[in-house]
Amino acid sequence: MPEPRGTPPPPTQRWVPTPGVAWQWQLEGTLDLDVDAAVYDVDGVETSAEEIQALHDRGRRVICYVNVGAFENFRPDRWRFPPELLGRPNGWPGERWLDIRRVDVLESLMAERFDECRRKGFDAIEADLVDGYKANTGFPLTVGHQLTYNRMLAGLAHDRGLSIGLKNDLDQVPELVDAFDFAVNEQCFEFRECHKLLPFIHAGKAVFHVEYNLRNEKFCARAKEMGFSSMRKRPQLDAPRWPC
Template sequence: MAVVPVPVLVLIVLVLVLSAGCSSGGPAPAEARWQPRPGTPWQWQLDGRADPAAADVPVYDIDGFENSAADVARLHRDGRRVICYVNAGAWEDFRPDRARFPASVLGRQNGWDGERWLDIRRTDVLRPLLERRFDMCRDKGFDAVEPDLMDGYLHDTGFPLTAAHQLAYNRMIARIAHERGLSVGLKNDLPQIPELVRDFDFAVNEECAQYGECARLTPFVEAGKAVFHVEYALTVREFCAGARRLGLSSMRKKPALDRWRQPC
């Protein structure tokens, strides 16, 4: 057996260490991240801690702050993937990190109690705050992130937000997730799906059937990426057939997003 000289062996080890250090800060390879497929059944419960007995499905989307690492581990033991819900587009006065958001980035109320739109142009302020939240999701063992309110530019936020601002912000969010080995979903923001489908691993949509917009989610399905979809007002008889034709993962939920669900 050939013997490698000590200096050469030391050099090889040094190269390997430096290579690992250089790659550790970049996004996880796409093949290493969880990729939910079209039609994957799911449960969406943001009202408190997750109820593992609520639905026999392979994916749970739950609140990142309200659920612990033990809650995530329990779902994993049941063979489920777990998505971490965090708000990325609005400040919430009931979150433990609320004091970290300066008043300068808080805009108008968004219609939900205790919430105000964020000035997504201020990535210098918001990026480190989102990084801390995504660190929380990673450290609790989540597989993916659902960042909410990704379409502030379509609303009266109190800031002159443009589509370009939103594209830059959403892509930044995707990078933050991928750097932590987390998959990430595009929440609503239908007009920008053609530009963003490559940046995101799945989509989450509310009420596309009610507004006749579900076909706009087709790029995700065609890319082999799940579209997790809910309706609130329509009955399952009114939207499930169309949702199945499009390959969506659809169910009816109450707006409170408690344990109740009515799947297609």
């Protein structure tokens, strides 16, 4: 039977990570519980409540990775997604873009996923693929559709006492920095767009950042100056990390 849902803490008690805090991001392989990082970002389905408790016992905060922008044919709730919500493949095996205009359907599906994150003991949500309006999804998505969807996700997380990070979606940072509690970014130094994340730093909110193709000496000094929580990872996001 599912664990009973607890009462979410008041919004004032919601965790908001501060700039510069060290993090680990692992979505593949056996979870390494002993990384010297205050924050872990791990898969919401594959990670067990026992592993999350073990991380909490080590003083870590734990973020729940949830793909909110694409259907994944390997997830246990895949049967709940109506076919008409599924768009073009997004380039990852088994994934197709979602029609985020259909908030009437997706809100309850994402609420159940966030509920599961809370039941397991996660502290926060990493909502992935929240910039589909810029992709070839098969749907005529607009800036407005994306803002509405992303704000809905933030509300779902906050209603459950969970913080939530804005993943990439750099062009909407000015509109969304107040609604989200931290940022997660890939490759902003490689693409020369890190300045777009500074509103999070100025708001006292962490920017969890990773590069895949640049050596640390190419970005770490500037990342530290900017207040980012930066490291180099392999694209498969297994355990090894090279922090700044």
